[in-house]
Amino acid sequence: xxxxENFKIAIRALRANKLRAALTMLGIMxxxxxxxxxxxxxxxxxxxxxxxxxxxxxxxxTVSPGKQQSGPPGSGGSxxxxxxxxxxxxxxxxxxxxxxxxxVPTYQSSYLVKYGNESFSVNVTGVTKDYQETNSYKMAxxxxxxxxxxxxxxxxxxxGSQTAEDLFGSLNPIGKTISVNxxxxxxxxxxxxKGSSGFGSSDxxxxxxxxxxxxxxxxxxxxxxDKKIVNRISVSVTTTEAMDTVSAQIEFLIxxxxxxxxxxxxxxxxxxxxxxxxxxxxVTQTLTVFLGAIxxxxxLVGGIGIMNIMLVSVTERTKEIGLRKAVGATKNQILxxxxxxxxxxxxxxxxxxxxxxxxxxxxxxxxxxxxSVLTADSILLAFTFALAIGVFFGLYPAxxxxxxxxxxxxxxx
Amino acid sequence: xxxxxxxxKVYQMGDSEVRALDGASFTIEKGxxxxxxxxxxxxxxxxxxxxxxLDVPTSGKYILDGLSVENMDEAKLAETRGRKIGFVFQQxxxxxxxxxxxNVMLPLTYAGVSGRERTDRAMKxxxxxxxxxxxxxxxxxxxxxxxxxxxxxxxxxxxxxxLLADEPTGALDSKTSVEIMDLFQKLxxxxxxxxxxxxxxxxxxxxxxxxxxxxDGRIVSDEINPxxxxxxxxxxxx
Numbered sequence: 138x139x140x141x142e143n144f145k146i147a148i149r150a151l152r153a154n155k156l157r158a159a160l161t162m163l164g165i166m167x168x169x170x171x172x173x174x175x176x177x178x179x180x181x182x183x184x185x186x187x188x189x190x191x192x193x194x195x196x197x198x199t200v201s202p203g204k205q206q207s208g209p210p211g212s213g214g215s216x217x218x219x220x221x222x223x224x225x226x227x228x229x230x231x232x233x234x235x236x237x238x239x240x241v242p243t244y245q246s247s248y249l250v251k252y253g254n255e256s257f258s259v260n261v262t263g264v265t266k267d268y269q270e271t272n273s274y275k276m277a278x279x280x281x282x283x284x285x286x287x288x289x290x291x292x293x294x295x296x297g298s299q300t301a302e303d304l305f306g307s308l309n310p311i312g313k314t315i316s317v318n319x320x321x322x323x324x325x326x327x328x329x330x331k332g333s334s335g336f337g338s339s340d341x342x343x344x345x346x347x348x349x350x351x352x353x354x355x356x357x358x359x360x361x362x363d364k365k366i367v368n369r370i371s372v373s374v375t376t377t378e379a380m381d382t383v384s385a386q387i388e389f390l391i392x393x394x395x396x397x398x399x400x401x402x403x404x405x406x407x408x409x410x411x412x413x414x415x416x417x418x419x420v421t422q423t424l425t426v427f428l429g430a431i432x433x434x435x436x437l438v439g440g441i442g443i444m445n446i447m448l449v450s451v452t453e454r455t456k457e458i459g460l461r462k463a464v465g466a467t468k469n470q471i472l473x474x475x476x477x478x479x480x481x482x483x484x485x486x487x488x489x490x491x492x493x494x495x496x497x498x499x500x501x502x503x504x505x506x507x508x509s510v511l512t513a514d515s516i517l518l519a520f521t522f523a524l525a526i527g528v529f530f531g532l533y534p535a536x537x538x539x540x541x542x543x544x545x546x547x548x549x550x
Numbered sequence: 551x552x553x554x555x556x557x558x559k560v561y562q563m564g565d566s567e568v569r570a571l572d573g574a575s576f577t578i579e580k581g582x583x584x585x586x587x588x589x590x591x592x593x594x595x596x597x598x599x600x601x602x603x604l605d606v607p608t609s610g611k612y613i614l615d616g617l618s619v620e621n622m623d624e625a626k627l628a629e630t631r632g633r634k635i636g637f638v639f640q641q642x643x644x645x646x647x648x649x650x651x652x653n654v655m656l657p658l659t660y661a662g663v664s665g666r667e668r669t670d671r672a673m674k675x676x677x678x679x680x681x682x683x684x685x686x687x688x689x690x691x692x693x694x695x696x697x698x699x700x701x702x703x704x705x706x707x708x709x710x711x712x713l714l715a716d717e718p719t720g721a722l723d724s725k726t727s728v729e730i731m732d733l734f735q736k737l738x739x740x741x742x743x744x745x746x747x748x749x750x751x752x753x754x755x756x757x758x759x760x761x762x763x764x765x766d767g768r769i770v771s772d773e774i775n776p777x778x779x780x781x782x783x784x785x786x787x788x
Contacts, residue, residue, distance in 0.1 A: 153646070457645060460639075463602070463643075470660060542605070543604045544595075
C-alpha cells in the first residue's frame with residue numbers, strides 16, 4: 138500500500154474532527170513557536186554582545202584589578218580587594234613604547250546628575266582624550282575631553298546620547314551647566330548613540346577629565362593608601378599580531394610594580410576583546426540552551442496532548458480498525474496509518490509553530506524590545522523536534538490500534 | 551473449497567475454560583450456498599471468525615481454497631482474508647464520510663491494486679449490486695438496503711472464494727431483506743459464487759441449499775435444503 142494512500146486516509150480522519158485536530162495541533166504549535174522564539178532571543182543576545190564588543194575595536198587589551206577568573210571581568214575579585222593604581226598607568230605609559238597606539242586609564246562611579254528639575258543617578262567616568270578613539274565613540278555635538286582639560290583640571294563633561302536627552306530633552310546641552318553630586322560641570326559635547334550593549338546602555342553615561350575627577354569629584358573613594366586608583370586601563374594595540382607580546386609586557390610590568398613574587402597569582406588581569414568575547418558568548422550560549430530547554434518542556438506537553446487525542450481516536454474508531462483488518466489490512470498497515478496521522482498533526486503544528494515563532498521573533502526585533510536573531514539551525518531543530526514528538530507519542534496509540542483483535546474490534550460497540 | 555477437521559476453539563475465562571467450538575468438521579464445496587445456524591452462544595460467531603481467517607483455531611485443521619490456515623501468522627492471515635474472503639456484516643460497517651466507490655475500493659487498496667484498475671473493478675462491483683448510479687454518495691446519503699449493497703460490492707470486489715455474511719438482513723426491514731436475499735441468490739446462481747450465511751433466523755437460512763446447525767460448539771445437523779425459498783419480490787432498481 139502506497140504512502141500517499143495512507144496520507145489521504147490520515148487527512149480524511151483529521152478533517153472529520155477539525156476542531157479536535159486544530160486544538161491538538163495548537164499544543165505542538167505553541168511548543169515549536171516557543172522554541173523558535175526563545176532560541177532567537179538567545180542568539181540575539183549573543184549577537185548583540187559580540188557586536189558591542191567588536192565595536193570597541195578588536196585590538197584592545199583591558200587591564201582590570203582582581204584575580205584571573207572565568208566569569209565576566211569586574212564581577213569577581215571581591216574576596217580579596219586588589220587595586221590598579223594611577224601609577225600603574227603612568228608606568229605603562231612610560232615603558233610601553235612599541236606597538237601601542239593609546240593607553241587610557243578610567244575611574245568610574247555612580248553619581249546624582251542634575252539639570253533644572255531633572256535629576257537621576259548615572260555612571261560618571263573619568264577619562265583621558267584617547268578614550269573616544271579606543272572605544273569608538275563619535276561626537277554628535279561639541280567636542281570630547283582634551284588633554285588640556287586634564288592638565289588644567291577643567292570642569293567639563295561629555296554626555297552620552299541618552300543622558301543628554303534625559304537631562305535636556307530637545308534643548309541643546311552644549312555650554313549648559315549640570316551638577317554632578319553637587320559639583321558644577323559645563324557640557325562640552327554630546328556623543329552619538331552606540332545602541333545598547335549586553336550590559337545596560339553605553340549611551341547612558343557622563344564623561345569628565347580624569348584629573349578633574351580625582352581632585353574635585355571622586356574624593357577619598359578613588360584612593361588607596363594615598364595612591365590614586367583606576368578601575369581599568371585600556372591599551373589599544375596597533376596590530377592583532379602584537380596583542381600577545383603587549384599583553385605579556387603589561388603582565389610583567391604590573392607584576393613587578395605590585396611586588397608580586399614569581400609564585401604569586403596575579404592580582405589583576407589582562408583581557409583581550411577576544412577573551413571577553415569567548416567568556417560572554419559561553420554565558421549567552423548557556424542561556425540559549427536554558428531557554429530552549431524550557432521551550433522543549435512545552436513541546437513535550439503538546440506531544441502528550443497528541444497521544445491523548447490519538448488514544449481517544451483509536452477507541453472511537455475501533456470498528457473501523459476491525460473492518461480494515463477484515464478486508465485485508467495487516468498490523469503494520471494499521472500501525473502506519475495511525476502513525477502518519479500523528480506525524481501529520483505534529484508536522485502541521487510544527488510548521489505553523491515555526492511561522493508563529495518567526496513572527497514573534499520578528500516582532501521582538503521590530504519593536505526593539507529584545508533583539509532576536511533567527512537561525513536556520515533553530516528552525517531545523519524545532520522542526521525535527523516536532524517530527525520526533527509525532528513519532529514518539531504516536532507509536533503507542535498506533536500500536537494499540539494495530540494490535541486490536543479483528544473480531545473483537547468488529548463487535549465493539 | 552472449505553475443509554475443516556475437528557475445529558476447537560477454547561477461551562480461558564478466569565479459572566474456567568469455555569469451549570466455543572468443540573470439534574466441528576465439515577466440507578463446503580465451491581459454488582455452494584450454505585447457512586450456518588444456531589442460537590447465540592452456539593459458537594457460530596467463533597466458527598465464522600475462523601472460516602473468515604479473523605482468528606485461528608486452538609486445534610484442528612482448516613483448509614481454505616487449498617491453503618492451510620491454522621498455522622498462518624498475522625500478516626499471512628490478513629492477506630488471505632483480503633484475497634479469499636468477502637465479508638458482509640449486519641451493521642454494514644461502511645466508512646463514514648467516504649463515498650460508496652471509495653468504500654468498495656478499500657480491499658483493493660490493501661491488496662495493492664491502485665490507479666485505474668482499482669476504480670474500474672470497484673465500479674464493476676457496484677454495477678453487480680445495482681448501484682452504478684450511487685457511486686459518489688456517502689453512506690449517510692444511502693438507505694439501509696443501499697448501504698448493504700455497497701457492503702456486498704466491497705465484499706465482491708476482490709473476487710473472493712467465499713462471500714461470508716454475518717446476519718446480513720439483521721438491520722433491515724422485511725422488504726429490503728428480501729431484496730438483499732435475492733441479491734445473494736442471484737450472485738450464487740448466476741456467478742457460481744460460494745456464499746456462507748451466518749444467522750440465527752431460520753427463515754433467512756431457508757433461502758440456502760444447505761443448513762448447518764450448531765449448538766454448544768458442535769454441529770448438530772447438516773442437511774440439504776431441497777426447496778430453498780426464492781426471494782420472490784420483483785427486482786426494484788435501487
